[in-house]
Amino acid sequence: MNAISAPDALAALLGADLAAVDAVIHARLTSKAGLIPDLAAYLIDAGGKRVRPMITLAAAHALGGAGDPARKLAAAVEFIHTATLLHDDVVDESALRRGRTSAHRVWGRSASVLVGDFLFARAFNLMVEADDLAVLDVLARASSVIAEGEVLQLSSANDADTSLDHYMQIISAKTAALFAAAARVGAMSVNATPAMAQAFETYGHNVGLAFQLVDDALDYGGASAVMGKNAGDDFREGKITLPVILARETGDAEERAFWRRVMGGGVQEAGDFDRALSILRRRNAITRTLDFARVYVKAARDALADAPDTAWRTALIDLADFVVDRVH
């Protein structure tokens, strides 16, 4: 590990660009309805790393330089992401987000739903200003894919038999689609060739998949089994993720019965989470989840093989590596 983390290094490299995006974000939160800037800023300023907008900006720089359209698109990407977080927290009834009480617990569910809608609409305002219908098409498609992925996940909740394929389909949609679009529109904003735009999309897609799988692992304590503040959420909500799928696939009948009981929507008992952790350990499920993530990180690196050899490409590759390295 470097002394400075890859996202921090990228943020330093982006410098004024990232500050400009933050200025756009805050300017576009202005509203007659004071609840909008209050609630949105509460979440946006809570210390998110701006990974997605940084990918947009870095992709633009890697292929020419980030101009005003790239900054607007980066802000749009962050707005879409924030809208998704607000609605996700309502759906999951999460108590915490970025280490703070989640917005719907502070302002109420209705506020989170409606402010999420506002941010989503505002994202499209920014895209219109970026003035490129092809770019808008990419983010509009990603938006419907994300919503579709969220619905697929909701429909699979408490389905302890969710297959590996189905799960990868869900996270491709709900998580990877926005990373992919973020990278692609950055490239498109500087008129990248179709092949190069595709390469950056592939980079984003794979970083997104790795990011989600590492999150899944962290929800069970990651490799070190040191529990983060939200650890256990997926388990408590009966949300099937890769660690459980991998453990289930290689588990014995008793273990499969356990997963079906605890993830199948029934009552969870005291000690169930500890037992889940012990099964995941026995089946090497966290390690194997991180191995999956590493495959996607490698695919992300490979996707940029033909991109110009600049500090921006290096920073994007370091960012992909960081996604898995942050576990340790």
Added chain:
Amino acid sequence: MNAISAPDALAALLGADLAAVDAVIHARLTSKAGLIPDLAAYLIDAGGKRVRPMITLAAAHALGGAGDPARKLAAAVEFIHTATLLHDDVVDESALRRGRTSAHRVWGRSASVLVGDFLFARAFNLMVEADDLAVLDVLARASSVIAEGEVLQLSSANDADTSLDHYMQIISAKTAALFAAAARVGAMSVNATPAMAQAFETYGHNVGLAFQLVDDALDYGGASAVMGKNAGDDFREGKITLPVILARETGDAEERAFWRRVMGGGVQEAGDFDRALSILRRRNAITRTLDFARVYVKAARDALADAPDTAWRTALIDLADFVVDRVH
């Protein structure tokens, strides 16, 4: 009153166009996530009158003819409207919508939030296909204005002192903005002059305001005081609307204290709704609300004064008249 209502007459006039829009709507509900078409079709097929998409189509016809872009935009308008209804019902915890159990009571709140997000995103997919950034700008702006209006209304809930101005601001945003955009994009789809596009926008804006005010009146039984199936919802939710504002402005101290108690978020007692009805009658508040609506209907008619004198213009004017006439 005619034997056939204005929306039905307009639907008959639109014929194949409206069927084509319905086909687009149903085609775009297709998804790997079966919950999406199930839930969305439940609401869309429940007998909504498609007033907004009909306005888009009729505006296009009035100025030239509705082509493929107008149909896609009409479908997009209906998708935005449907997404709004789904989220509104979650916010208001409404039990009924279009005479049926509301979707969130059938499929759950989370499903309504996420399917609403999907429909909203899909609306933007359709707009991209209509291939005109200026048109997309109009609907994207309307979308953020609508969300802003919803948030403003949420922030004013249980504020018994909501002013007339503030209320008109809320309904301009949450209701009239989509009617205005629906009419404007119909006109723009056939390359209307800026003045004519503005005329149709003004028409839509005023129809939308009248529409909302009549809805407000109907929630207290309208002129005949015959209660519809959802009557009393606004009252029970403490949602201040024009009838209450008008009654309050001309009421005595005792009545103002009553409104403050029952609309201010406190406990409502048995008999409160009947007392509200009797105060509204005494203060002529329903009649005056409908008078307001008639002013906007007239403004809508006037806006189309310079539009070509066709059956389409007549149908749009009849539709505006119907908005108020439906009360009787």
